[in-house]
Amino acid sequence: MGILLAIHVIVTILLILVVLIQKNEGGSSLFANSGGNSMFNARGTSNILTKATWVLASIFLINCVIMATIDSAHMRNTETIMNHESAPIKQDQNKEPEKEKNSAEEPISDGTKPGDKQ
Numbered sequence: 001m002g003i004l005l006a007i008h009v010i011v012t013i014l015l016i017l018v019v020l021i022q023k024n025e026g027g028s029s030l031f032a033n034s035g036g037n038s039m040f041n042a043r044g045t046s047n048i049l050t051k052a053t054w055v056l057a058s059i060f061l062i063n064c065v066i067m068a069t070i071d072s073a074h075m076r077n078t079e080t081i082m083n084h085e086s087a088p089i090k091q092d093q094n095k096e097p098e099k100e101k102n103s104a105e106e107p108i109s110d111g112t113k114p115g116d117k118q
Contacts, residue, residue: 001070008063015056022049 023046 001067004063004067004070008060008067011056011060011063015053015060018049018052018056022046022053
């Protein structure tokens with residue numbers, strides 16, 4: 001699962017970068033395209049970046065499905081608190097609840113109670 005998560009993070013970062021590099025409808029991109037090389041002119045770069053976007057998006061989606069399937073199989077084999085039925089709590093009807101001791105009624109270290117006159 002750790003390898004798939006690392007691949008997922010790398011593909012996500014690459015997908016973000018490829019989308020930012022692409023030209024928008026206004027004709028500008030994050031990086032200016034210059035030069036006469038046909039591979040890096042506007043049309044060549046657009047085709048490469050479009051293909052890269054499709055490939056990275058496909059890897060991203062396939063990786064999501066694989067990780068969800070693995071996690072789902074792992075969760076089926078795991079005990080959860082929802083799998084256990086809880087027994088109803090029984091309360092003794094005849095028993096009175098215990099009263100809390102009042103600290104004022106406890107004897108002081110010399111054996112007298114607070115409020116006793118000496």
